[in-house]
Amino acid sequence: MERVIEVESLTKKFGAFTAVDSISFHVKKGEIFGFLGANGAGKTTAMKMLIGISHPTSGKATVAGFDVFTEAESIKKNIGYMSQKFALYDDLTVKENITFYGGIYGLSRAKIKIKTQQLIEELGLEDIANNMVGSLPLGWKQKLAFSVALLHNPKIVFLDEPTGGVDPITRRQFWEMIYKTANQGTTIFVTTHYMDEAEYCDRVSIMVNGNIEALDTPKNLKKQFSAHSMNDVFLKLARG
Amino acid sequence: MKILGFIIQKEFKQIFRNKGMLPIIFVMPIVQLLILSNAATFDIKNIKFSYIDHDHTPTSRALIEQFDASTYFNVVTDFPSENKAQSAMLKGDVDVVLEIPNHFERNLVKGKNIPLGVTINAIDGAAAGVENVYITQILQRFNKAIQLNVFQPTNALSKPVNILTIPSFWYNKTLNYKTYMVPGILVLLVTMITLFLSGMNIVREKEIGTLEQINVTPIRKREFIIGKLFPFWVLGLAILSIGLIIAKFVFNVPIVGNLGLMYLYTSIYILVILGIGLFISNFTDTQQQAMFISWFFMVIFILMSGLFTPIESMPKWAQLITEFNPIKYFVEVMRMVMLKGSLLNDILPQLLKTLLYAFVMNGLAVWKYRKTT
Numbered sequence: 344m345e346r347v348i349e350v351e352s353l354t355k356k357f358g359a360f361t362a363v364d365s366i367s368f369h370v371k372k373g374e375i376f377g378f379l380g381a382n383g384a385g386k387t388t389a390m391k392m393l394i395g396i397s398h399p400t401s402g403k404a405t406v407a408g409f410d411v412f413t414e415a416e417s418i419k420k421n422i423g424y425m426s427q428k429f430a431l432y433d434d435l436t437v438k439e440n441i442t443f444y445g446g447i448y449g450l451s452r453a454k455i456k457i458k459t460q461q462l463i464e465e466l467g468l469e470d471i472a473n474n475m476v477g478s479l480p481l482g483w484k485q486k487l488a489f490s491v492a493l494l495h496n497p498k499i500v501f502l503d504e505p506t507g508g509v510d511p512i513t514r515r516q517f518w519e520m521i522y523k524t525a526n527q528g529t530t531i532f533v534t535t536h537y538m539d540e541a542e543y544c545d546r547v548s549i550m551v552n553g554n555i556e557a558l559d560t561p562k563n564l565k566k567q568f569s570a571h572s573m574n575d576v577f578l579k580l581a582r583g
Numbered sequence: 584m585k586i587l588g589f590i591i592q593k594e595f596k597q598i599f600r601n602k603g604m605l606p607i608i609f610v611m612p613i614v615q616l617l618i619l620s621n622a623a624t625f626d627i628k629n630i631k632f633s634y635i636d637h638d639h640t641p642t643s644r645a646l647i648e649q650f651d652a653s654t655y656f657n658v659v660t661d662f663p664s665e666n667k668a669q670s671a672m673l674k675g676d677v678d679v680v681l682e683i684p685n686h687f688e689r690n691l692v693k694g695k696n697i698p699l700g701v702t703i704n705a706i707d708g709a710a711a712g713v714e715n716v717y718i719t720q721i722l723q724r725f726n727k728a729i730q731l732n733v734f735q736p737t738n739a740l741s742k743p744v745n746i747l748t749i750p751s752f753w754y755n756k757t758l759n760y761k762t763y764m765v766p767g768i769l770v771l772l773v774t775m776i777t778l779f780l781s782g783m784n785i786v787r788e789k790e791i792g793t794l795e796q797i798n799v800t801p802i803r804k805r806e807f808i809i810g811k812l813f814p815f816w817v818l819g820l821a822i823l824s825i826g827l828i829i830a831k832f833v834f835n836v837p838i839v840g841n842l843g844l845m846y847l848y849t850s851i852y853i854l855v856i857l858g859i860g861l862f863i864s865n866f867t868d869t870q871q872q873a874m875f876i877s878w879f880f881m882v883i884f885i886l887m888s889g890l891f892t893p894i895e896s897m898p899k900w901a902q903l904i905t906e907f908n909p910i911k912y913f914v915e916v917m918r919m920v921m922l923k924g925s926l927l928n929d930i931l932p933q934l935l936k937t938l939l940y941a942f943v944m945n946g947l948a949v950w951k952y953r954k955t956t
Binding site: 391394395396397398415416417419420422424426428429430431432433434435439442443444446447448449451 | 589601
């Protein structure tokens with residue numbers, strides 16, 4: 344299986360504090376990779392290095408075949424990103440947001456038009472396509488943001504706590520979208536605090552204090568830590 | 584280039600959708616221009632004048648008459664004693680006290696020097712200076728008239744020689760302060776609006792989190808920044824246009840020079856201000872911080888621009904600082920082109936300095952802008 348993310352001894356220090364301490368792992372093409380950890384464990388910092396907005400202190404990493412040290416801008420062409428902070432413009436309409444992000448990824452106006460039509464149909468947003476995004480419920484916004492992150496057909500999508508604060512039904516729909524995307528060959532790199540979501544992942548890594556303490560399929564992890572659920576696994580690791 | 588279009592389109596939509604910002608951009612400058620141009624006057628009128636007359640003669644009364652007749656002075660009251668006058672000035676009831684000594688008339692006729700006591704409230708030093716000039720003028724005129732009266736009977740040789748100066752004021756013939764102030768205030772408005780808007784714009788995206796999203800896209804720094812600043816460049820020129828229309832049709836300020844030259848200079852000048860705004864937004868994390876820093880620079884720029892106080896009368900070191908003040912050049916150019924009809928050759932030094940400034944500021948700002956941390 345082709346490896347789309349390869350990380351070796353990747354480290355990020357802020358002064359004397361080591362946020363990410365020499366982590367190594369890889370992610371395969373089409374995989375749903377769960378990136379777990381308590382708040383402050385270093386997940387977001389690690390992810391920011393992979394998406395090219397934070398310079399690593401040391402180590403090696405390639406994303407979609409490009410080096411994070413020297414080819415960050417090439418990485419950006421090949422990935423999608425959805426942050427935990429809502430990243431669409433509240434004062435633009437659904438259509439305008441799609442047009443803008445499609446535009447800055449270099450899609451042509453004609454292509455954007457087609458994509459917009461598709462996307463609005465898929466999400467069932469026909470009635471509110473010309474409403475301001477700020478007026479949509481959070482769950483819809485998150486689904487829209489995910490779709491926008493996929494506009495340019497990226498090889499990998501990074502999702503940073505995409506379902507934070509979203510109701511269970513919408514979370515379910517969201518994960519259906521993730522599965523569908525993964526089935527089409529797109530790699531999903533997702534962080535979450537919901538352990539039921541961790542069960543949906545192909546493989547899961549758990550970060551504690553800047554280190555990856557465990558990495559395997561949910562099934563194997565549960566076996567390894569003789570736990571009933573990913574929740575138990577997480578608690579055993581995070582409490583130390 | 585294609586990407587640039589998408590950014591500019593988005594920025595314009597957001598600017599025109601911001602119901603709180605739109606009036607600030609378009610109504611505020613008009614109101615400020617109308618109010619400030621009428622209020623920021625250097626003319627001093629309605630000076631509260633009072634006197635202590637120890638002489639009580641026709642001559643002393645005639646002198647008071649002179650002040651009463653002047654349009655600058657309002658004769659408020661007379662005081663029986665110096666103490667009363669002092670306490671009135673302390674309370675702010677009077678601005679000027681003129682004390683006429685005993686035997687004023689008698690000594691004047693004899694041709695003796697007579698000391699007159701003039702007390703001026705000088706808390707506002709500039710105003711006090713102007714008041715002093717007015718008073719001296721009135722006294723001299725009065726003195727001359729008396730001398731003529733007194734010396735008439737004697738021979739022609741001792742007839743006082745009148746030296747008359749006829750001033751001719753160029754470029755602002757009637758010394759209309761509005762002609763002088765309107766171009767300057769217009770400069771301030773264009774500067775303030777473009778600096779504040781550009782300074783806060785990128786910080787705003789930092790605050791709401793969309794900047795991180797932008798930084799994850801393959802967008803080029805150059806494209807993003809040009810796309811962000813271009814709308815404000817257009818807005819700055821729009822404000823200039825509105826201001827020029829008001830200057831011409833409301834204040835009747837003569838627009839002698841070439842409009843094209845004004846626009847040419849302004850379009851370069853706005854680049855400087857946008858560069859400064861962008862530079863500020865690189866160093867700040869919230870709109871509040873950006874606003875405070877912008878204000879800090881704005882106040883220094885305004886006070887050291889030569890708009891309200893002449894740069895020539897500043898100390899040497901301060902004059903050196905003004906060399907780095909973009910507003911100074913803009914004020915100079917606007918007054919030169921608008922009022923004197925200066926040509927490209929005349930404003931070339933300012934134009935080149937501004938151009939250099941624009942390159943340096945924008946270069947620094949683009950260089951400092953980081954997609955990665």
